[in-house]
Amino acid sequence: MRPNELSKEHLSFPSITRETLEKLTYQKYGDSPTIRSYTKWKLFEENSPLTLPTEAKAGEGRIRANVLFSGSESKFDLPEGVEVEEGTLGLSRPEESRILGFHFYALKRGYRLRITKDLLEPLVIVSHLSEKAFVSHHLSIEAENVNVPIIIYEISEKGAKSLVVELRLKNAEAEILTIGNHTSLSHYLLRATLGDGAKVRAFTIVKGGKMSHHREDYSLEGIKSELILRGMPIGIGSAVDYLTNVLQYGEESKSETKVNGYSHRKGWVVHRGVAKVFEKARGSSSEVSSHVIIMDEGSLGVSVPMLEVDTGEIETASHSSSVAQFDEDALFYLRSRGLTREEALSLFVHSIGEALSDHLERLKAKARSNIIELIKDLL
Amino acid sequence: MSERSRLEEILKAGSLEEILGTAVPYPKEIELKGRISRSIIEELSKIKNEPEWMFRHRLKALELFEKLPMPKWVVGVEELDLENLVLYTKPELEKEVKDWDDLPENIRKTFERLNIPEIEKKFLSGLTAVFDSESVYSQLKDEFEKKGIVMLPMEEAVRKYPDVVKRYFGKIFPAGEHKFSALHHALWSGGAFVYIPKGVRVPFPIEAFFVIGSALEGQFEHTLVVADEGSYVHFIEGCSAPMYKGFSFHDGMVEIYAHKNATVKFTTIQNWSRNVINFNNKRAIIEENAYVEWIEGSIGSKITYTYPASVLKGNNARTAQYVVSLSNGPFLKDTGAKSVHVGKNTSSKIVSKSISANGGINIYRGLVRIGKGAKNSTATVSCDSLILDEESRAYTYPHNQNDEPTANIIHEATIGKLSEDKLFYLNARGISEEEAKSLIVLGFISEILEGLPFEYVEVLKKVIELEFSEVGGVG
Numbered sequence: 070m071r072p073n074e075l076s077k078e079h080l081s082f083p084s085i086t087r088e089t090l091e092k093l094t095y096q097k098y099g100d101s102p103t104i105r106s107y108t109k110w111k112l113f114e115e116n117s118p119l120t121l122p123t124e125a126k127a128g129e130g131r132i133r134a135n136v137l138f139s140g141s142e143s144k145f146d147l148p149e150g151v152e153v154e155e156g157t158l159g160l161s162r163p164e165e166s167r168i169l170g171f172h173f174y175a176l177k178r179g180y181r182l183r184i185t186k187d188l189l190e191p192l193v194i195v196s197h198l199s200e201k202a203f204v205s206h207h208l209s210i211e212a213e214n215v216n217v218p219i220i221i222y223e224i225s226e227k228g229a230k231s232l233v234v235e236l237r238l239k240n241a242e243a244e245i246l247t248i249g250n251h252t253s254l255s256h257y258l259l260r261a262t263l264g265d266g267a268k269v270r271a272f273t274i275v276k277g278g279k280m281s282h283h284r285e286d287y288s289l290e291g292i293k294s295e296l297i298l299r300g301m302p303i304g305i306g307s308a309v310d311y312l313t314n315v316l317q318y319g320e321e322s323k324s325e326t327k328v329n330g331y332s333h334r335k336g337w338v339v340h341r342g343v344a345k346v347f348e349k350a351r352g353s354s355s356e357v358s359s360h361v362i363i364m365d366e367g368s369l370g371v372s373v374p375m376l377e378v379d380t381g382e383i384e385t386a387s388h389s390s391s392v393a394q395f396d397e398d399a400l401f402y403l404r405s406r407g408l409t410r411e412e413a414l415s416l417f418v419h420s421i422g423e424a425l426s427d428h429l430e431r432l433k434a435k436a437r438s439n440i441i442e443l444i445k446d447l448l
Numbered sequence: 449m450s451e452r453s454r455l456e457e458i459l460k461a462g463s464l465e466e467i468l469g470t471a472v473p474y475p476k477e478i479e480l481k482g483r484i485s486r487s488i489i490e491e492l493s494k495i496k497n498e499p500e501w502m503f504r505h506r507l508k509a510l511e512l513f514e515k516l517p518m519p520k521w522v523v524g525v526e527e528l529d530l531e532n533l534v535l536y537t538k539p540e541l542e543k544e545v546k547d548w549d550d551l552p553e554n555i556r557k558t559f560e561r562l563n564i565p566e567i568e569k570k571f572l573s574g575l576t577a578v579f580d581s582e583s584v585y586s587q588l589k590d591e592f593e594k595k596g597i598v599m600l601p602m603e604e605a606v607r608k609y610p611d612v613v614k615r616y617f618g619k620i621f622p623a624g625e626h627k628f629s630a631l632h633h634a635l636w637s638g639g640a641f642v643y644i645p646k647g648v649r650v651p652f653p654i655e656a657f658f659v660i661g662s663a664l665e666g667q668f669e670h671t672l673v674v675a676d677e678g679s680y681v682h683f684i685e686g687c688s689a690p691m692y693k694g695f696s697f698h699d700g701m702v703e704i705y706a707h708k709n710a711t712v713k714f715t716t717i718q719n720w721s722r723n724v725i726n727f728n729n730k731r732a733i734i735e736e737n738a739y740v741e742w743i744e745g746s747i748g749s750k751i752t753y754t755y756p757a758s759v760l761k762g763n764n765a766r767t768a769q770y771v772v773s774l775s776n777g778p779f780l781k782d783t784g785a786k787s788v789h790v791g792k793n794t795s796s797k798i799v800s801k802s803i804s805a806n807g808g809i810n811i812y813r814g815l816v817r818i819g820k821g822a823k824n825s826t827a828t829v830s831c832d833s834l835i836l837d838e839e840s841r842a843y844t845y846p847h848n849q850n851d852e853p854t855a856n857i858i859h860e861a862t863i864g865k866l867s868e869d870k871l872f873y874l875n876a877r878g879i880s881e882e883e884a885k886s887l888i889v890l891g892f893i894s895e896i897l898e899g900l901p902f903e904y905v906e907v908l909k910k911v912i913e914l915e916f917s918e919v920g921g922v923g
Contacts, residue, residue, distance in 0.1 A: 097520065348838070363853040367820075370850050377843040378863045381835040386863040392818075392850035393857065 150186025277309025775808025
């Protein structure tokens, strides 16, 4: 089937009535102490599209973007080989949860990009809100037989912003750098399906706002599809609930998730990493490692790495997690070699940032400059 | 069979269920069934001749049971028809039971088949045997009674030591936690009360053995262990049931209070038959410098939910939780452990080993919470899962929450298949596949077997061997 024919099915985005929305819950299993979500949903309830306006003026954008969502405005400045039309890929539905219900309820337009050529420059996507409103942005990306670097900037300064990115890759390689820098409420969902031979290297750094719910779902459906995911959620007097879900269906698929979070000045950092290997995914391997560092008193760190394996024919499946302070022995070592505590700490955080972004090729430098910018307040 | 050890017979049998055979109907003095209501509770309380405060406790729990929602994440419970279950059964006992011989033959035989009387004689300090809803046998060796150790059926303790029981009963694991804890508190019957006085060390384990003798039966036994300052006790809990049609439901509770410097070891070897849905509520409160160790072996049952929990209340309190679960066949084990750190310098260790075979599902669900002020506390969690074939599954859901910057939580988990080269190695040395599988499994859990009394390890080993020989003929 040609992509053109596919798109007609989902030309408009799925909608939801207020009545249906009222019935939705945030989480199906909200009553289980082990799988309960840590997002402070109450804040979203108070700042929902039912209480706030769903339109906002555009703010001042300082970043040059190919796709710019600011307030209710959308602007496109696309390179050769990228086409845009209205619609979605249909990978997310409003009935899934109350927060997605809000997203679609407030959504005015959804856009869909098709990438048909290798991109030399990274595709820059910006989603921004600077007014007290609940605004939704929705972007779908399709890529086949190409190599694409994508940078997503997410900035929520006031009100509540919701961004959903849908991604479908086939025989394509993608590098995805996501930079979230929030002060108010934000909801983010990336939902990606990786077909045969698709490879994704992703790095996410999110500095939470009042409450940031940041979720990334990757579905490895194709044979030999691969995902390397690195994340750095940071809470400095703010809260971030970072969720990574990796579902493996494809034979010999591979996934590797590594998250290092920092919780500082009454910060709130939660990482929930799910890796599920389905019965079909024979000979696959899956790894999750989740570490949250609590930097001072009053800060909270939670790490929930979940592993579900449905096949005995597994190559490797493991996870590790820790919630701890900085390694005092290592700090002492550096200090005994003449570094001050601050210098030693800075060295640590920077080198963890560097290690986490090391798998990127074309976006490495961009990732590192953003790490330096966002971890400034940690030190 | 002569007077010789029955251990040998158990070790030779095809399966533990086989030893117990099919359930035989037995004379019952009283049987309560029907909708769980005030009148049932009234009747139950009257039969037990309980004091008013306990009756009120049950009514309060019933109210909570009606109010609390059914947990959504629990699967398999929908198969249970609570209204169709016999909520209380009292086996007919002709006289006061002082000895095994005083028990009706069928009940005595059930326990004899499991070798319980012999184990009691050889290496236990005391034993309580519970058949359906009632404790039918409870004996403590004289020498220990003299030291002030108390071991009684729970009902008797309620009447004899109301002040002590009131102080702890339902305080460690309150009725309002969830629907099934409320149900338990409303209907509890049977179980053991153990009190170890200050500074007393009980050299041999105390055991409680539970048997569900008939189908469509609900067992709600309550065990309370109070270890006073500086005392030591090892409590072993065994569970078994013969084969029958229809389901039975087990919703038991264990409460442990370890006072300053006390040590409590609590071992459960659960081997219900495949018709039992097993829901367990276990929690310990651990005071300063005290230590509680849980060993939870889940082998039988259709579905098991059990998460022994330790609340480290005092400074320097410690706990270790060892969880072994085996799901062989289309059964589900949802097990794990919980530890909550409140005191300073507390430490907890969770080791979970699960084995899934022939379509079995194992779920590890754990919770570690370090609260503010639990300075310098450490928690380590490691869970390993072994999947023996393609149809089986293993899930891990750990939850680590830390509110204290000077504390650490470290967690590690691996899920692996049975490695072909290990099997091949053993095969090449003339060991059949079934034998090799049970050897590998035993090696996998050896770390946990180490702390158990020898006789138990032997039985446990046999159970595991049987589990695998069932699949492909005895090796």
